[in-house]
Amino acid sequence: MRELSVGEAAKRSGVSVSALHFYERKGLIRSLRTAGNQRRYAADVLRRIAVIRVAQRVGIPLEAVRQALGALPDERTPTREEWAGMSARWHEELDRRIAELVNLRDRLTDCIGCGCLSLTVCALANPGDRLAGEGEGPRRWETS
Secondary structure, eight states, X not given: OOEEEHHHHHHHHTSOHHHHHHHHHTTSOOOEEOTTOOEEEETTHHHHHHHHHHHHHTTOOHHHHHHHHHTSGGGOOOOHHHHXXXXXXXXXXXXXXXXXXXXXXXHTXXXXXXXXXXXXXXXXXXXXXXXXXXXXXXXXXXOO
């Protein structure tokens, strides 16, 4: 199997060398070392990095990605079927985040005194700070 230097892996994957080092420290990818102690990556690391980047882009925590990738036999790159299983496990979390983003988009231009900043006066959405009685934090932004 062809091996990539850290620079080649960075260029081909579209991430920085420091990102590769970070992913390695987090247990998301691994490298081999040459006799001169230089990192070398198997070419299939590019697919693993692509999975990591897609998961990051949609807000999946790196720990969840590490656990999913760590469950693969021999720490190999996921197959299409394995990726489908991984993404299905993240589906509920993504739906929750989508609902939160839709809520944010739809209410963003409303009165800022919605309770999320613990404002005590809002004649439009939170008169008399009544939302404070429901607890701390962004009462109207929560979707659950």
